[in-house]
Amino acid sequence: DVKVTQSSRYLVKRTGEKVFLECVQDMDHENMFWYRQDPGLGLRLIYFSYDVKMKEKGDIPEGYSVSREKKERFSLILESASTNQTSMYLCASVPEPSGTSTDTQYFGPGTRLTVL
Amino acid sequence: QKEVEQDPGPLSVPEGAIVSLNCTYSNSAFQYFMWYRQYSRKGPELLMYTYSSGNKEDGRFTAQVDKSSKYISLFIRDSQPSDSATYLCAMSATIYYGGATNKLIFGTGTLLAVQP
Numbered sequence: 001d002v003k004v005t006q007s008s009r010y011l012v013k014r015t016g017e018k019v020f021l022e023c024v025q026d027m028d029h030e031n032m033f034w035y036r037q038d039p040g041l042g043l044r045l046i047y048f049s050y051d052v053k054m055k056e057k058g059d060i061p062e063g064y065s066v067s068r069e070k071k072e073r074f075s076l077i078l079e080s081a082s083t084n085q086t087s088m089y090l091c092a093s094v095p096e097p098s099g100t101s102t103d104t105q106y107f108g109p110g111t112r113l114t115v116l
Numbered sequence: 117q118k119e120v121e122q123d124p125g126p127l128s129v130p131e132g133a134i135v136s137l138n139c140t141y142s143n144s145a146f147q148y149f150m151w152y153r154q155y156s157r158k159g160p161e162l163l164m165y166t167y168s169s170g171n172k173e174d175g176r177f178t179a180q181v182d183k184s185s186k187y188i189s190l191f192i193r194d195s196q197p198s199d200s201a202t203y204l205c206a207m208s209a210t211i212y213y214g215g216a217t218n219k220l221i222f223g224t225g226t227l228l229a230v231q232p
Contacts, residue, residue, distance in 0.1 A: 004159070042223055110158070110159050
């Protein structure tokens, strides 16, 4: 079974703090994604990475950056946390695109971040 | 207008009822259609996927896609209290960055409660 783990389930930070959210997958997947999930807005893509050191912006990258130094690990960084970044953050991984519906995304359990 | 529209519910049904969950979408380029189930405080997990128009059945679950109407449905027969969760529809669009991967566009999710 694919396993995607996230470093924290719950996190409370103060405005202005630098926040690191880590995601690790154990299936050698090339693609990894970071989403945030908010009531009424669903899942929105922040960033994704298709290879080590490679990244692409998603739909809402402002205020975030990412790092992928190793294939299995994808980090989301909030350089200066703000209250509007309070949310559930979900990481997902998916194997190399095969052009089939097996390009399904496997999600981690999520990190609920509160910024005070 | 959102690319994917989904009634947020909540939807409350008695045990044994047939449940119908629906999404509409606007982008005719979507080819893969998925349903994810998300239990409280967990990440989404893939429930079913279909390619193009048609039906797909898996046990008590049936996924239906009507591309001409841009409408997808998930039916749950003989619903159980363990089916209580948020159900997210998702649709796949290919994004190109030098390579290609499939980006998922999610609905906002429908909260389902099956009462014993």
